[in-house]
Amino acid sequence: MILNVENVTKKFGGLVAVDHVSFQVKKQEILGIIGPNGAGKTTLFNVISGVYYPEEGKIFFNGRDITKVPSYKRARLGIARTHQIVKPLNELTVLENVMVGACFGKTGASLKQGMAIAGEVLDAVGLGHKRDVITVKLNVPEKKRLELARALASGPEVILLDEVLAGLNPTEADEMLQVILKIKESGITILMIEHLMHAIMKISDKIIVLDHGRKISEGSPQEVASDPKVIEAYLGDPDLALRLIKSKGNTL
Amino acid sequence: MKRGFIVWSVLCCFFLSFGFAKGAFAKSKIIIGFTVSQTGKLNAESKEQFNGMELWKDYVNKHGGIYVKNLHKRLPVEFRYYDDESSKDRVQQLYVRLINQDGADFLISPYSSGLTASSAIIAEQYGKVMLATGAASDGIFSKGYTHIFQIYTPASRYLTGALDLLKARDPKAKKVAIIFEQSNFAKAVASAAKNYAEKKGFKVVIFESYGKGTTDFTSFLNKIAEKKPDAIIGGGHFADGETFAKQIFEQRLKVKLVSLLVAPAVPKFAEIGNAALYVTAPSQWEPRAKFTKSTAKRLGLPWFGVSANWFIKKYSKLYGETPGYHAAGGFAAGLVLQKAIEDAGCLKSSKVIRALENMDLMTFYGRIKFDKGDYYGRQVGHEMVYLQWQKKDSKLEKEVIWPRGAESAKLIYPYYKKF
Amino acid sequence: MKRGYTLIWLIPLILAISLLPVIAHSVIYRETIFLILMYITLAVSLNIILGYTGYVSFGHIVFYGIGGYTSFYLMYRFGVHLILAMIMGGILSAIIALIVGEAVLRLRGAIFAIATIGINEAIKSLVTNLQFLGGATGMFFNFKIYKTYGGAAKAIWFAYWIMVVVTIICLLTSYFIKNSKFGYGLFSIREDEDAAVVLGVNTKRFKSIAFAISAFFPGLVGAIFFFKAGNIEPDDAFHLVKSIEMIFMVMLGGFGTVSGPPIGALLYERLKGILLINPLFKNLHMAITGFILLIIILFAPGGIVGWFRNRFKKLRSLLE
Amino acid sequence: MEAWIGAILSGILLGLVYGLAAMGLNLIWGVINVINLSHGAFIALGMFSAYFLFHFAGLNPFIAVALVLIIGLIIGMGAYFVALHRVLDAPELSTLLSTYSLSLIIIGLGTFIFTTNPRAIDIGLGSIGVAGIYIPISKILTGLFSVLFTVILYLFLYKTWTGKAIRAVSMNKSAAEFMGVNSIFILSLSFGIGIALAMIAGCLIAAIFPFTILSGSVYELKSFVICVLGGLGSPLGALIGGLILGLLENVFALKIPVGYIPFIEFMILVIILLVKPTGLITKR
Secondary structure, X not given: OOEEEEEEEEEEOOEEEEEEEEEEEOOOOEEEXXXXXXXXXXXXXXXXXXXXXXXXXXXXXXXXXOOOOOHHXXXXXXXXXXXXOOOOOOOOEHHHHHHHHHHHOOOOOOHXXXXXXXXXXXXXXXXXXXXXXXXXXXXXXXXXXXXXXXXXXXXXXXXXXXXXXXXXXXXHHXXXXXXXXXXXXOOOEEEEEOOOHHHHHXXXXXXXXXXXXXXXXXXXXXXXXXXXXXXXXXXXXXXXXHHHHHOOOOXX | OXXXXXXXXXXXXXXXXOOOOOOOOXXXXXXXXXXXXXXXXXXXXXXXXXXXXXXXXHHHHHOOOEEEHHHOXXXXXXXXXXXXXXXXXXXXXXXXXXXXXXXXXXXXXXXXXXXHHHHHHHHHHHOOOEEXXXXXXXXXXXXXXXXXXXXXXXXXXXXXXXXXXXHHHOOOOXXXXXXXXXXXXXXXXXXXXXXXXXHOOOEEEEEEEEOOOOOOOHHHHHHHHHHOOOEEEEEOOHHHHHHXXXXXXXXXXXXXXXXXXXXXXXXXXXHHHHHHOOOEEEEOOOOOOOOOHHHHHHHOOOEOOOXXXXXXXXXXXXXXXXXXXXXXXXHHHHHHHHHHHHHHOOOOHHHHHHHHHOOEEEEOOEEEEEOOOOOOOOXXXXXXXXXXXXXXXXXXXXXXXXXXXXXXXXXXXXXXXXX | OOOOOHHHHHHHHXXXXXXXXXXXOOHHHHHHHHHHHHHHHHHHHHHHHHHHOOOOOOOOHHHHHHHHHHHHHHHHHHOOOHHHHHHHXXXXXXXXXXXXXXXXXXXXXXXHHHHHHHHHHHHHHHHHHOHHHOHHHOEEXXXXXXXXXXXXXXXXXXXXXXXXXXXXXXXXHHHHHHOOHHHHHHXXXXXXHHHHHHOOOOHHHHHHHHHHHHHHHHHHHHXXXXXXXXXXXXXXXXXHHHHHHHHHHHHHHXXXXXXXXXXXXXXXXXXXXXXXXXXXXXXXXXXXXXXXXXXXXXXXXXXHHHHHHHHOHHHHHOOO | OHHHHHHHHHHHHHHHHXXXXXXHHHHHHHHHOOOOOOHHHHHHHHHHHHHHHHHHOOOOHHHHHHHHHHHHHHHHHHHHHHHHHHHOOXXXXXXHHHHHHHHHHHHHHHHHHHOOOOEOOOOOOOEEEEOXXXXXXXXXXXXXXXXXXXXXXXXXXXXXXXXXXXXXHHHXXXXXXXXXXXXXXXXXXHHHHHHHHHHHHHHHHHHHOOEOOOOHHHHHHHHHHXXXXXXXXXXXXXXXXXXXXXXXXXXXXXXXXXXXXXHHHHHHHHHHHHHOHHHHHOOO
């Protein structure tokens, strides 16, 4: 088990954003996390990446308790992430953005090494030609790829992808999926939040479903897709949900 | 290469912006440098002092200038001055400029102890003689300076007279509040007054200072209302002193004696009307306290310069108001410098310093003599008087009320009589 | 990252300017250049927290005051040599920055700015009440202090050379930070602190260190300046307007660049110097400064260096 | 006892003025989320408006205040378009500096035109006294006018459509736009009102204390403390903050050296910011 989340609860005032959630992730697995808006998915990522500490529960990474380990140290241990709303370092160049990942993440590269690594990673995600552009000038899909590149450059063991496919057209989304599979092949464990249902169903080894902060289902894509609780959570109308899930290419 | 050229030509332009220092040339005039607070909170006092200096310059130049023996001729006096905006920020920079760029031979201090203390450092660093007028702080003369000479009676003797006066008039008065500006001068005065008061058996119930530029004295007035002192002494300079006096009046504080620094001695103080009435103040010089040739003869001192009557008449004619002590101090600074140059017979700093050291004379402004001991350059000859604003034919007038023998009127007591 | 060539012209330029008073035998030059060097150091050090890290330290002058007071007190009371006193002043400034930073660096944006103003004013009013530091009227050197340095005249020259050294060290520090991993950590904080932390940047420590470094140099400058001035008082040492002048110089030259702040400082000192001695413009200098600042903010937020970098891409390696 | 009552009274009167002075800063901070560093300069401008209206038009500050309100509104709205509109979405450094540059321009021009000489307006209303406690009438009037303007501002913000629009924009700009509010107009109006309040405060202060062109900065710094004390967005909060400060300066100062008061004030500022940095800012 590379990542072990045990009974984690995170509250904001009276609101319980994540409610006693537990799950485990095996090395080189893709774990999909789905659920309606406001289900607590991003909060869960924030807890795993250390932006928030949970009120209850524990998180283990490679068997080590990292519940109270600060964010930046988790990054150095090998947990990288992207953001739902991209957070590029706007006034730096694309290359410099990725270098920051390489230099301060698990890779811990020197500036010189960082530059080399950043170049390679950018080529891999197809942003090589933009390396000297000031980031603020990129469009949204490019920024998403940049975030991915930055996370990858840090040499992570686990990478948390928060809606990397959102806002991409079908071709771009397919390209991105290929990249994600390649990442998996290189031995990295992936947790991904995604609304693009067919994509996550296709790519995930395992899926967990959150609703109102609680984990309501867990299993293989097929198991989850046929779980009535999941369908109910999604729309309140099982039939409609089923139809939507089956119709490829629609987002929920 | 081309880029380099551009860079260097930009650089050249930049250096040109420094301007050039003036070269040496045959002496045809004596340049005296100083700064004036033409603007800012000290402008009332500084303006008066400057007027006094201007009057002296006209007087000297009308007589062909100052006689310099080793050049066998009279050299006219020329002023070089800048506005220091009543702020210490630029005083040092301006004095460096006066010395190095404007080629000042001698310096006169800015107005106020604070500004003078800053400029004195520059005068010392560059070895120029500076006559310090409008600067009473003793502290300036405990720094091991050898080029600064004081015209005013030092701060340590400013308010001691007020306490003597109070004791003489009302032996029962015991409680004193000392409230002073956070300036070199006022602090020096207040600390000396506190020691003196305690020695004389007074109880100092408030001893506090207020920031420069304070306009609201209510916190202090509340404290006074609570502690009920018999006398308020303190203040700082003109702007704050005037406001303080006004607010004491507005709150009808039942105190018996109000003695403030500087402000009441400035003729403009009358503009606050009834609030000015019965306020007393120490003064370096008053038109009503006259020093004459006969005073000099009686004390066996040489007399130098103009008579008080001449000064008052000329000044009133030129500036439309009776001179206060700041004006007299400005004129006196010029006179002292003139005498020292004439005695030295040359413009060399060391010779002029020697002349100043040996000086002991009487002028319309009073006696001038400098300390040669630990407080080198401090004024030891000059004495202060006390004044009070009184009403004469429904017009506010300054009267000299202390020391005994120099009075032009009797002290009106208590202060709250007017309410 | 390719190392730029900024230092190749910047350091010789500073040295050339510094030698000018000797070549020209002019004290006036020395006075002006002393101020220029002082402004350069202040601007460059502020740039480390403001330009590199993105924290608007509005009350940054507080460190100049702390350094000034510390060293002045040491020299005044115990006759400590300028160099030692200066270093102690700088170190104390840095330590206070670490302590204060621990608290206020949690704040962001304008709130941080206001808090730093509050700290400056609080420390100023505290010092005003501390009698052992001379209270509101401050402290004055006895001139005997300058004897150690061969008299007052030599002491000023000594202070001048120390200032040259400090300026150059400060510039080198700024350059090496900019081109180091540490620097990239700071930039990532400036651009997006939340992103930086999950990228593995120990933002809290980075900010604190950057704050301490940017407080250290003003501490040194304060020590030298007040040694030369011969006296120190709260109104001069914690003068908020100087803080804003520092920000102005950084913005004028170019926020976050190595060469921007020194250029901004140089230009600002000259602008001020020329305007201040002109009787007509003396009082307008503030208005003109304000006008220029407004133009920069509205139309050229990158300052002079930023503008040139955008305009002439070839100059980029020269203008970092 | 009298001393205490006197101190409390003058503390309240002073506090009301401080509150009014801070209200403009508070409104702009709350609505536009800009910390207006030209606040003090506009207070000084208000003082000089009062001075000139008094000396050249013979209007005493309590009448002139109506004119000053209009002048302030116009200058403020103009200033918004000159200095703020372009940088509203830029990082906070930009708005801090653009408002500061306004301040430099105003104070620079002011110094050039009026010099830094101290000035005062003496309307000679005298003092009124009961049982040995005397208070200048102008101070009482200033206090009353401060209350009056607070009430007007309150009614405006809570009872008029425009006022409600201002509050809507302060809560959520895009939602307000969606509801048909012209947010650019509202933002400029808010800035204009903020500036007008600062100038009114200056006008009233000029009636009781002497001033120079540089005097505004003192009140600006106090206004920061008040805003942080009283919370953002409500005129009442500013008034309460002002009263706390006024009482601190007058009553508290009876027992401790007055010199420590500024230290206490700024420590309050820093500590509140540290303890509740978000609480006070996101209250809106």
